[in-house]
Amino acid sequence: MSDKLELLSPDLLDEERPVVTAIAGLARELRVGLGWHYLLDLAWILRGLPIEPGMTVLDAGAGYGILQWYLSDRGVKVVSVDRSDRASVPLRFRSRYPVRGLQPGDVSTVVRSLGGEVRRGRPAFDSGRYARGVFERLTRSETRRKRGTVTFHRSELGRMDMIPSESIDQIVAVSALEHNDPQELPGVVQELLRVLRPGGSVSATLGASATHDWFHEPSRGWCYTEPTLRHAFGLPEGVSSNYGRYDDIMSAVRASAELRDNLAALYFRSGNNGMPWGKWDPQYLSVGVLRSKNGHEPVSSDDAG
Ligand SMILES: C[S@@+](CC[C@H](N)C(=O)[O-])C[C@H]1O[C@@H](n2cnc3c(N)ncnc32)[C@H](O)[C@@H]1O
Numbered sequence: 577m578s579d580k581l582e583l584l585s586p587d588l589l590d591e592e593r594p595v596v597t598a599i600a601g602l603a604r605e606l607r608v609g610l611g612w613h614y615l616l617d618l619a620w621i622l623r624g625l626p627i628e629p630g631m632t633v634l635d636a637g638a639g640y641g642i643l644q645w646y647l648s649d650r651g652v653k654v655v656s657v658d659r660s661d662r663a664s665v666p667l668r669f670r671s672r673y674p675v676r677g678l679q680p681g682d683v684s685t686v687v688r689s690l691g692g693e694v695r696r697g698r699p700a701f702d703s704g705r706y707a708r709g710v711f712e713r714l715t716r717s718e719t720r721r722k723r724g725t726v727t728f729h730r731s732e733l734g735r736m737d738m739i740p741s742e743s744i745d746q747i748v749a750v751s752a753l754e755h756n757d758p759q760e761l762p763g764v765v766q767e768l769l770r771v772l773r774p775g776g777s778v779s780a781t782l783g784a785s786a787t788h789d790w791f792h793e794p795s796r797g798w799c800y801t802e803p804t805l806r807h808a809f810g811l812p813e814g815v816s817s818n819y820g821r822y823d824d825i826m827s828a829v830r831a832s833a834e835l836r837d838n839l840a841a842l843y844f845r846s847g848n849n850g851m852p853w854g855k856w857d858p859q860y861l862s863v864g865v866l867r868s869k870n871g872h873e874p875v876s877s878d879d880a881g
Contacts, residue, residue: 592619637752677728784863795850
C-alpha cells in the first residue's frame with residue numbers, strides 16, 4: 577500500500593461489508609459505543625492492515641476502543657497506549673481477553689463484587705490471596721489462549737519511553753491523534769515512527785477540515801487541513817490526497833442513511849459530544865493517513881514545536 581491521505585466516503589461501508597459487519601457485531605457483544613464515523617475509520621484502517629497472528633500492533637490512543645479487541649481475536653499482540661487511566665478495565669474485556677499491564681490490586685472492584693457477599697463472616701478470609709486467585713483466573717483462562725495479548729500502557733504518545741525503538745510491526749490510531757493540537761502533532765508522529773520497525777506503517781484516522789485547522793469543541797478534537805497533515809506526517813506533495821473532493825464527500829456523508837440511522841446511544845444522552853443530542857449534523861469529515869516508515873524524510877525534531 578502506498579502512502580496517502582484519504583477522506584473517508586460512506587462508499588467504504590459497502591466496499592468493506594464483511595469487516596463492517598464483524599466490527600458492528602463485536603461492538604454490540606462487548607457493549608462498545610462506536611463514534612459516528614468509526615465504521616468508516618475501522619473499515620479504512622483494516623483494509624490496508626496486513627494482519628498475521630503473532631505480529632505486534634500498537635494501538636495509539638486506544639482507550640477501550642474496539643480495534644484492539646478485534647486484533648486480539650485474530651492473534652495479534654496489541655500494545656495499547658493511552659494517557660487515560662484504564663486500571664479498572666471492565667470485567668467484560670478482561671474476562672475474555674488476555675489483558676496485561678494490570679496489577680493484582682487493580683482487581684479490587686472485582687473482588688468486592690464477586691467475593692464480598694459469599695465470603696462475608698468467614699474470619700480467616702485472606703483477601704490478598706483471593707485477589708491474586710481472581711487475577712490469575714482472569715488473565716490465564718484457557719478460552720483466551722488463542723487471542724493475542726493486549727498490553728496496556730498509560731503514557732503520552734509523544735513520549736513512550738517504555739517501548740523500544742523499531743519494536744512494533746504496525747501502528748493504528750482510530751480517531752485519537754486529533755486530540756493533539758497542530759503544533760504537537762508532528763512530535764507525536766515522530767515518536768510513533770521511532771517505535772515502528774522499518775517497513776511498517778502508521779494507519780491513522782483523524783478529523784479533517786477543507787479550509788483551516790479548527791477545534792471541534794463538543795468532541796474536543798482538531799480538524800486538520802491537508803498541509804497540516806502533510807507536515808505532521810512528513811508526506812511530500814507527490815503523496816496522493818482526495819482533499820479536493822471535500823465538499824462532495826461531505827454531501828455523501830450527510831446523505832448516508834446507514835451512518836445517520838446507526839448513531840450510538842451515547843450521542844442521545846448529552847449535547848457534549850460529536851453529534852450533540854443525537855441530531856444528525858456532521859460537522860467534519862474523517863481522513864485516513866497512511867505513512868510507511870521508508871522513503872520519506874523522517875519528521876524532524878524541530879517540527880515538534
Ligand atoms: C476519541 S478517543 C478514541 C479511543 C479509541 N481509539 C477508540 O477507537 O475508541 C481518543 C483517545 O486518544 C487518547 N489520546 C489522544 N492523544 C493522546 C496522546 N498524545 N497521548 C496519549 N493518549 C492520547 C485519549 O486519551 C483518548 O482515550
